[in-house]
Amino acid sequence: MNRLSFRRAVAVAAGALLGIGGVATFAAPASAHHSELKVTAECDSATGEWVTTWTVGTVAPAGVRNYKLIQADAVSTGGENAGQFTIDGIQAGAVEGKEYPYTVGEPVVGQARLANDVTEASLTVRAEWDNKFKETEAKSTSIKFSESCDKVVTPPPATASPKATVTADCTGDVAVKLENGEEATKPASFTVTGTDGFSEKATVEPGKDKTIKVPAKNAGKITVTEEDQEEPLFDDKPAAAEGCVKPGEPSGGYLSTCDELIFEISNPADGETVTITFTPNKGEAKTLTVEPGKTGTVAFKAEEGLTVTPTGEGLDETEPIAWEKPEECDTPAPGQGGGEDEPTLPLTGAATSAIIAGAAVLLAAGVVLFLVARRRKVRFTA
Structure with a gap:
């Protein structure tokens, strides 16, 4: 009959316990290293794209602070642009010169925009920690799109011009x-x-x-x-108008003939109706009204000492105008006498016609002896 000493049995039991303890000690750290992934998506109707948000985190034992991704594969399926795509903020390898750029316990968040007709997108990662422990199996997460992300065109706000x-x-x-x-x-x-x-x-x-x-x-x-x-x-203040033509100024003249003192008023077409009253020192006054574009005359029978005073609104000069006998009225025509004892005959025929014609020419030429000066000046424009 074989007997096992109590001391040996205790030793075997102790060895078994030590072996189990050793396995727990070395296996526990291995099971504590792993990655955790999450993904969400929203439709950006302004652009017609899926905005996907990917979150990567890791778990590690105490004392392990940093890690890196030795694998980060993003793939989309369906649509014209299916295949590999990049997630901003998540990449494999060192980042900004840091061998292990990510911190354990702090999620890494990245975004990617996908075409509106993508049907599925996935991310597969594998991590390595700063204690050199590597994940033996990669971790993955994915999202499926049951409908397309359509662009909604918003009309611009109504505006006036x-x-x-x-x-x-x-x-x-x-x-x-x-x-x-x-x-x-x-x-x-x-x-x-x-x-x-x-x-x-x-x-x-x-x-x-x-x-x-x-x-x-x-x-x-x-x-x-x-x-x-x-x-x-x-x-x-509005700018003043240019090229304005103000009403013109009427002009007046007078002429002494052998028989009359004649006054004439000429009113330009762009003028205003003018009225002048002529008052003689002998006899009754006469009034002359001349419309724009017209010419009017008034006459007084000539006699020694005759004076006529023109008056009217806006008239500059109102001094009396005297009749002056023309020199030719004292010269008899040939064959009409002229001796000291022979009476002279009135001028008739060709000589009288010549005098009248000359008077008309003088008036037409504007022998100006008074002016009707209105409140506005004449302005000529091209």
């Missing part, structure tokens, strides 16, 4: 032309303000225009605004 043109006329009134361009996608809402409380609003449809009249008394300064514009379209 406002424009304002401010033009003064010769009277000082101002026309404010408000326009909304053909490219506009909404009506333009304008406000036109002037001095002394003038204000008017207008709405202009795309491709249309409206004109607002601002009286001269309110046109010292004009401001044009549009509700969507930060700055005024116009904010200033």
Whole structure:
């Protein structure tokens, strides 16, 4: 009968326990090293892409602080761009000169954009820690897309295309032309303000225009605004109109003939109706009204000492004008006498016609002896 000593049995038992303890000691660290992966995805409707977010983390025993990925393979399936893709922030090998760039216990997050027609995407990694322990089996995670990520086109906001043109006329009134361009996608809402409380609003449809009249008394300064514009379209005193032609000045003249004192008023076409009253020192006054573009005359019978005073609104000179007997009235024509005892005959026929014709020529030539000076000066423009 064989007997086992108690001491040997204790030794065998102790050895067994020591062996189990050894296995636990060396196996525990091996089971404590592993990677953990997670992935999520969202559709970016502005671009029509899947935005995938990948998270990688690792677990390691105490004292192991850093690790690196010795494998990081990202693959997509389905769609025109299927195949390998890159995840920003997750890569295999050293990063920025660090042999083990990632920290145990701190997740590494990366993103990748995938085409809208991708049906599945996966990431496979294998880690190595700074204690040289390597994962024997790679870890993977994947995501499937049951539908496509369609791009949603958002129409641009409706906008107006406002424009304002401010033009003064010769009277000082101002026309404010408000326009909304053909490219506009909404009506333009304008406000036109002037001095002394003038204000008017207008709405202009795309491709249309409206004109607002601002009286001269309110046109010292004009401001044009549009509700969507930060700055005024116009904010200033309107420029004065150019090329304005003001009413012309009528002119007057007079001529003494042997028989009459004749006055003539010529009024240019761009003038204003003028009225002059002629008052003689003997007899009744006469009034002459001449419209623009017309010429008028008035005559008084000649006699010694006759004077006529013209008066009227805007007339510069109102001094009396005297009749002066022309020299030719004292010279008899041949065959009509001329001796000291022979009476002279009145001038008739050719000589009289010549005098009258000469008087007409002088008037037409403008023998100006008084001027009707109106409040406005004549202005000529090209």
